Amino acid sequence: MSLLVVGLSHRSAPVSVLERSALSSDAQTKLLQDTLAAEPTAEAAVLATCNRVELYADVDKFHAGVAELSTLLSQHSGVGLEELTPYLYVHYEDRAVHHLFSVACGLDSMVVGEGQILGQIKDALALGQELHTAGRLLNDLFQQALRVGKRAHSETGIDRAGQSLVTFGLEQLAGDRPVAEWAPGRRALVIGAGSMSSLAATTLARAGVSELVIANRTLERAERLAGTLGGRAVPIGAVGNELPHADLVVSCTGATGLVLTGEQVGAAVRERAAETFLLDLAMPRDIDAAVHRLEGVRLVDIETLAEAASGRTGEESTAAGPMAADVDRVRTIVSAEVSAFGAAQRAVHITPTVVALRTMAADVVSGEIARLYGRLPDLDDRQRSEIAQTVRRVVDKLLHAPTVRVKQLAGEPGGAGYADALRELFDLDPQAVAAVSRADTGDPERERA
Structure with missing residues (x-):
């Protein structure tokens, strides 16, 4: 086994670099194809989330593999190699296995213990299988990572420590208040119909928002999601009309450009008497960062969440928080599973x-x-x-x-x-x-x- 992972995450790189390194679906496909075509690589898989981009490969030469994978990440992210290299981490063989298993258990997440990463690992495996870039080693690795993650959540109380990034973001919007306390009665607009947006819409529906509107480029997907949650679906082009009526907006799309500009949000706010809450979970960002300067608007984005999570991570690392025992148990599970x-x-x-x-x-x-x-x-x-x-x-x-x-x-x-x-x-x-x-x-x- 010559497993190699080269990547960057919220732990190694500033959000500004992560945002520029984000890979679209097409870019992930091309990256996998080019990686498999590289001389030292036999298999490849890419794990790309809102706070990490990692390239996994089965290589026959370590140093050549590191150089090749780093170059490919640079080429497909559009970030120059010299700028990207200081933020890259490298794990090899057992350390690479340990890293992915830790990621699957939520130990390396922005919010320790969150479970949504399992769906993202499953998606990464599915893409590798679809493109035939994942062979025996990476199929075994990712399938086992999913089992290890599920084991950690079923055998420990890591779920008590972990929240989804959606819940964490919504609570940050309300000053650490539980979603169920401040969301009821508010009108919510969710932009996007992917896994993260679906989770946000479900969370808000369960919290008791008075109205839920789903906007998406593919209206059919928005209608399916809205239908299951008792909401209303609109095309993405109608967001400007919906914005002035929304108390809370959650956006997480795969767009490469801004979905909401500062001008759009500013115009909507001028029509409102109440404060507007915006949660941007996309990478690269969906909502113009200039919105931070607008009065009557509270914006929480990945950068805000990274800063908020860093304090919690510090508590966990010193074993001071109540979740320390569960985290230690998960680490024990990971070590045994790696062996x-x-x-x-x-x-x-x-x-x-x-x-x-x-x-x-x-x-x-x-x-x-x-x-x-x-x-x-x-x-x-x-x-x-x-x-x-x-x-x-x-x-x-x-x-x-x-x-x-x-x-x-x-x-x-x-x-x-x-x-x-x-x-x-x-x-x-x-x-x-x-x-x-x-x-x-x-x-x-x-x-x-």
Whole structure:
């Protein structure tokens, strides 16, 4: 396994850099295709959220892989490599696994313990599968990360510590007051119909807003979401008309430009007597930052949330908060799962060699039996069958113990060399082993053991 991750997040880069590094859906697709075309890369997946961009790859050379992945992130984000490099982090092999598992559990989130990251990891895996850039390693890795994240949420109280970014943002708008206390009776406008916007709309509907309006470029998606929540759907072009009537606006689209300009918000505010609350969860931003300067408007965006979350993260890191015990339990789960995943991957690595060895042994047995039958033409069918079964049983028994043991040893730290030793001792053809790997052959030894 040569797993490599190169990325940047709210922990390593300022929001201004993250915003410029954000990848559209088309950019993610092109990035994966170009990554797979790069010489040191065999598989690739990209995890892009509102506060992180990470490129995962199976590489055959570490330094070349880091250089290639960093360059590709720069090219597709549009941020120059010299400017981007100081904010990039690199994790390799077990550290890369540990990082993704921690991310899946919400330990690396802006709001510790939030669970929405699991949906984003699932989306990253689905894109890699759709584009055929995620092979065995990344499929195994991301699927296991999802299981680890779900385990952390089911076996610990990390949910008590964690909120979704939506809930956190809404509470920041109200000065840390629970959404259910200040949202009832307000008129809400949600711009976008993706996963984050859907979560925001659901949260507001449950909190008891008096009116819920969903605006989206694809009106059909807005209608589906509004229909499930008792809201009203409008096309994105109608946002200007809805804005003066909205007490609360949540925007999270995939637009590359501003959805709400300072002029639009200013004009809407002049028609209102009450304060307007704006929550921008998009990256890059949907709402003009100039809105911060308008009277009668409160804007919370990713930058605001990052500043608010940094204080909470500090409390957690010193184990001072009430969630410290749950966080520690999740970290223990992550460490155990990383060890188990590494052992499983090392064991899988030797399977093609074991299969190739057994195939070679079967070929030798078949050849020798054929020669024996040629020298003893008077044998009847029953005798031939008994001889063949006896020889095959002898070979199976001779190979059983060493192949089971070598797979056990290969699963231990430092066990990667056992596959090479097996190939050398039995003079196995490397091309035969590679052919087994390409075919993704099942493990016959598992059935015999």
